[in-house]
Amino acid sequence: MKITQHSSAGTLTLILDGELDASSSVLLDTELAKPETLQFQKVLINCKQLNYISSAGLGVFISHLQQFQDAGVKLVFFNMQDKVYNVFEILGLDTLMTIVPSEEEATAV
Amino acid sequence: MKNALRISCSRGNLKAVRDFVAASLLDCNLSTLQLNQIVLAVDEVVANLIIHANGEDESQYLDLAIDIEDHLFAIEIFDNAATYYRPSTYHEPDLSEFIRLGKRGGVGMTLVNRIMDRVEFSSNGSRNVCRLYKHLTPFTESNSAGQ
Numbered sequence: 228m229k230i231t232q233h234s235s236a237g238t239l240t241l242i243l244d245g246e247l248d249a250s251s252s253v254l255l256d257t258e259l260a261k262p263e264t265l266q267f268q269k270v271l272i273n274c275k276q277l278n279y280i281s282s283a284g285l286g287v288f289i290s291h292l293q294q295f296q297d298a299g300v301k302l303v304f305f306n307m308q309d310k311v312y313n314v315f316e317i318l319g320l321d322t323l324m325t326i327v328p329s330e331e332e333a334t335a336v
Numbered sequence: 337m338k339n340a341l342r343i344s345c346s347r348g349n350l351k352a353v354r355d356f357v358a359a360s361l362l363d364c365n366l367s368t369l370q371l372n373q374i375v376l377a378v379d380e381v382v383a384n385l386i387i388h389a390n391g392e393d394e395s396q397y398l399d400l401a402i403d404i405e406d407h408l409f410a411i412e413i414f415d416n417a418a419t420y421y422r423p424s425t426y427h428e429p430d431l432s433e434f435i436r437l438g439k440r441g442g443v444g445m446t447l448v449n450r451i452m453d454r455v456e457f458s459s460n461g462s463r464n465v466c467r468l469y470k471h472l473t474p475f476t477e478s479n480s481a482g483q
Contacts, residue, residue: 246354249383250347280373281352282444289431290440305381310372317373318443318448323431 228254237268244276247284255284259291265298271333275306278327280314288324301325305333341383341400345390345415353382353400360408361404367475368439374470377451381466385413389421389464407472414465419466421464446462 228251229244242259243250264270288302295302306325307315315321327333337420341356343349357375364456366374382398391398399414415421423445434442454469 246351248347248350248379249387250350279376281350281376281383282441282447283383285443286440289434289443290438291401292435293438297410310368313369314376314447318445319431323435 228252230254234267237267238263238266238271240271242276246279247277248279248281249283249288250286252283254283254289256290257289257315259287265295265300267300269301269303269336270295270334271330272302273306273330274303274304274308274311277308277311280311284321285314285318287315288292289320301336303336304328305330308320317319338421339402343400344394344395344396344479345386345392345396345398347383347392348385350379351388356400356443357411360404361419361472364407364409364472365474367479369463370473370475373451377448377468377470378413381413381468382449384423384444385415385417385421385466387474389415389417389419400412404472407469409468412465414463415466416463421466422459442459447449 228247231244232244233240241276243255247255258264292302302325305322305328312321312326315324315326325336327336339360341353341379343352357378358371359372361374378412382400386392395415401412402412429443429446448468449458452468452470456467458465
């Protein structure tokens with residue numbers, strides 16, 4: 228799992244590349260847990276190169292979502308592959324998290 | 337067709353497990369979604385056995401055996417942990433509550449139970465086994481919608 232990020236105008240974008248499992252999810256947790264993350268208005272997760280997610284990866288997002296909402300930070304996923312979106316769907320997380328098709332739509336949220 | 341794999345109890349071996357399952361299913365002509373679901377279900381059980389049953393003790397190992405016959409996928413996952421892992425207290429999670437509490441774990445077995453047709457845990461005292469079963473639906477043009 229490789230995570231790169233860029234920020235502009237109140238938006239932090241994380242680009243996930245690889246597989247998010249019980250081994251690699253620690254890396255993502257470290258990124259999302261940084262205090263400065265809560266300074267942004269939006270955190271966009273670019274999932275185009277995210278080829279796999281397990282419950283450990285989902286758990287990282289679940290565990291941070293409330294804190295983001297309390298701080299007024301919108302968490303938005305975009306460019307998600309069908310097989311990864313399907314894992315969110317199986318749990319019903321697709322209705323509890325904001326997932327949009329494109330970066331344009333993520334930016335507009 | 338039968339395939340077998342032995343791994344030590346390290347999270348770093350989860351990728352090898354996923355590759356093993358995917359390779360075993362290579363000739364089954366599955367949709368991308370069903371292939372990913374089965375790989376995910378096995379990954380979840382193996383991760384639980386590595387982390388919770390065996391405490392990530394790399395001197396311990398898991399044995400995996402896959403059997404695919406007549407469109408039925410069956411996998412047995414053996415371990416020797418003294419603490420027999422059996423999610424018998426399993427409850428359907430309230431995801432909204434998980435989010436509110438910032439809860440990190442507890443959805444892995446939900447995925448396994450929702451994906452697989454049958455999930456069994458048993459132990460003979462010295463050896464524990466988890467068995468997962470799934471009817472395979474080969475990918476065709478007629479069932480390709482949403483795949």
